[in-house]
Amino acid sequence: MEYPESPDKSTPLRVGVVLFPGFQALDVFGPVDCINVLSWSHNVTLALISSTLEPVTTKSPTSANATGQSVVPTHTFATAPPLDLLFVPGGLGTRGSSPVIEEAISYIRSIYPQLGYLITVCTGAGLAARAGVLDGKRATTNKMAWAEITGLGVNVDWVPRARWVVDGNVWSSSGVSAGIDVTLAWIGEVYGSEVARDISNSMEYTRHEDPSHDPFAELHGL
């Protein structure tokens, strides 16, 4: 892995986030706000990556009457910088095969061998599965969309009861807010538990710290 085991303030952590129309807002901004707070005390860069530099809406093409917010990418899939960590969020927009979704899947497939870490949030695991990068790995995903998403990765060892799962350099989380927990767990692993705890406390967030505790698996009969 390119990223040093003991990060110091002189070596930036280079983070990227894949964006596409219909991404779930909290899938992105839960993890990203953890990274923003990390950047107050550590050297971090963060790229928002999509097919063009036009603002990307959270509104799914299939939800005509839904509210949506638009976020400005910093890079395209073609101009994305080298990354230590890539986040792949989920959302209604992961469904289907629009050009931007196909581009996102191709990007994940091509960048994965160069990454230190991949973190999927919610149905973002479906994009990673379609890219083939979860093949032969243990992973989890959103519990409400379980059947649909796990069907996209027949060679993935899907774990139904998990807030998040780590297999090698792939960290996959359950739905939406679980992205905050997997990100804090990852920060704890790479930067130390005190850094993760300080970020969590400053966000007044009550963490799930046990990756196997999953009340939502039960709720959805998994």
Place this chain on the structure above:
Amino acid sequence: MEYPESPDKSTPLRVGVVLFPGFQALDVFGPVDCINVLSWSHNVTLALISSTLEPVTTKSPTSANATGQSVVPTHTFATAPPLDLLFVPGGLGTRGSSPVIEEAISYIRSIYPQLGYLITVCTGAGLAARAGVLDGKRATTNKMAWAEITGLGVNVDWVPRARWVVDGNVWSSSGVSAGIDVTLAWIGEVYGSEVARDISNSMEYTRHEDPSHDPFAELHGL
């Protein structure tokens, strides 16, 4: 209040969110994602309101090396539509007296009498306090920034141990992720507890449902 007691699908809930440089990403996108999910089944409009229509960054002017993301406003303070509910987020950018912060405070002061509800998140309570709209009311705010923010509202009855506080039509929450809890509580009050529970479950979010439970007050010696 303009907003009907029993919302139905034909009457839109008109929501606004104040944006300024250095807003905390999760202060906005925790509550906003709850509203987005609400909009999948209910009639909702959502305006992002700032001083201009230029994208607004989460990066504080005082945090030179921090990471930041830019969000596109839909309205200016001058062109904002009538609202039933206004969110005022917090963040490092609430500090000081930049032109946009002064404009935000003036906007909150002038719009407040026309609102059905005001929800402050985190240090957003400081902006509402400076606008004078919390005078004589019970309210809470971020626990790490407690002394600084409560000093901005000497006529406010600040409540130190609270995940959130309701006084009349003002709902104020503690720091950052508490914004999700106050929003779900507000949705439960206005749309019913089942709607709030369904949104929370679809976000796989473990709610704080007791407004008086506040582990972070203790952590900061309040």
